[in-house]
Amino acid sequence: MAVMTYREALNLALREEMRRDPDVFVIGEEVGLYEGAYKVTQGLLKEFGPKRIVDTPIAESGFTGVGIGAAMVGLRPVVEMMTFNFALLALDQIVNSAAKLNYMSGGQYNVPIVIRGPGGPAHQLAAQHSQSMEVYFYHVPGLKVVRPSTPMDAKGLLKSAIRDDNPVIFIESETLYNVKGEVSEDPDFVIPLGEAAVRREGTDVTVIAYMGMMYRAMEAAEELAKDGISVEIVDPRTLQPLDTETIIGSVRKTHRAVVVEAGAGFAGMGSEIAAEITEEAFDDLDAPVARVTGAQAPMPYARNLERLKTPTKEKIADAIRQVCYANGSR
Amino acid sequence: MAKTLTQKAAPGPALDAGLAHKLLRDMILIRRFEEKAAEAYALGKIGGFLHLSIGEEAVAAGATSVLRHEDYAISTYREHGHCLVKGSDPRRVMAELFGRIDGLSKGKGGSMHLFDKEHNFLGGHAIVGAHLPLAAGVGFAIKYRGGDQVIVCYFGDGAVPEGEFHEALNLSALWKLPVIWICENNRYAMGTSLERALAQTEIWKFGETYAIPAEPVDGMDVLAVRDAVGRAVERARRDKTPSLLEARTYRFRGHSMRDPAGAVYRTKDEVEREKLRDPIALFRDRALKAGVLTEDDAKKIEKDVSDLVDEAVAFADASAEPPASELFTDIFKERG
8 A cells, every 4th residue: 555646546557557468558648748738647658658658639539539449459548538528529439439339249349448537627627628527428328437536446446447348438537636545556456347435434314426526525524423414425436337236225224315416417427326216215215315416507717606616515514414304403 | 643653553453264253243242232132121121221332342342352351341331342342241241231130240230330350340330430530540459569451441422521531541641550541432422412512522632631642543443443452552561551542433322222212412314324334344344355254154153142142131031130138238348
């Protein structure tokens, strides 16, 4: 174990997998000479050379397609999106090619590709560079979607994603790259896709949250503990496949649930998780499932408006009190 | 640029009996197979879209004749011919069109999504332009591994205005990838003529833009296609240079089986005039005149192909529908 940043954990995962498997290569804008727009690929060009750390022109559809074609014939590309907002330019490649080739070919051509980069709300980057992108991907059969919240998860899940024989959408966050935490240095350490983590154990209410929202929920839980409300926090880590078993198991124990997501709420991840809980554990619920989501608006630039757009610790705490019927009665 | 390219004809223009037999047989196979498919479509045995390449057979037959088994080919939704001549079993191709379990993709791909890993046929892609970056990726993988294979990428004139055509050509030139870009210019993207779609209608000239060897070729002349692709394949194997070939061809049938009967985007006269340059008739006459094939040889090819295609239809008819469990297989590849 070592303490390192989320960024360093990703970098270590890439190094280890590239050392382990010569078919793994990294391709994207500024990944080599510039060492990554967010420095996730720092030092990789020096260690692996330009054959395996491939700088591209600004052509997201083109280089994503290159990754998919290379994966069809057995290479294992890691495609970096400088930010996931740019993945929309490659959306057809991801949705119509990567996700469907194995199915359309009756299992002849699988696509072992990882498409990774930062996404989600960032600090004052405005509407085009600060948005939750996972919704565009987890709806599509054939894609796996990962959102790793901690340095340990960043490493263990990226390694699993690279070893997976299917397309994996791996969305990091600008706001988490500097977060520090314990990370395993064992090259064989991986975290399987599809397993949620219980971040905090509690008995009164289950909060389902990931990425920055998970950290805000943890802060809210600390505060509410002082009021005698015991909060359990479940981080799904992988959105597709989703570990409903852990989520439902927790709700059966606490009988209350709050789902938090940074993106707009309409048809979001929160809707899906709320529906799953309602279908699977309705009789266990002591209160309706509550959702705390981003506002149904593009991300504004102004700091005050940005704060209104995004779920805050206070909004999460309010929702928890509401499902515990603890408003003003503590 | 075209001038320098014609100097060295790799496979040579020499036409012997073996080659003549193969080229004629491949073209007739595509023609008869697709005629049968059209009949089956009319009978409701094939659903969805069905895009025929009748009239364009010389491109698939000529190009494939210079490839090795380990070379790759990738194509559009008008790909029956490319797949068949790459070596796929016509019975399994027809079964795929019928949506049956013995089809290449167990009936889950259909006419637009033929894949055959055994013969390095990488699909059947139905979003115009989208498979060009994939072809560049396969070229990238060949170079990454140090092999001397090539990939042939077929696309229509309709893909040229797409951004992915330009992204893929640029990347293949920038990284020197062994990709042979073959534009099957049949002059109509569905119902939109070349002139209504492109400011530069000489498609091969985009090769100059990306500094790669390029030339136009008569897509109704199977030997001309073979020679041009042969030169491009040589360059690709030797020094990983991509090439752009514009094969000028014509589709005798509609865009798909659903083309309106009274389609007004082209005239009947034009279609009849183009049919005078039927690639199969042109080549048969040439082979007969050159004395490398006899009338009897040609008749025998017709008969053999006809039997093969009948057998393919019977095979497809007899094959079962995929079981319900197939709905959920192959969404993800499981290890093991």
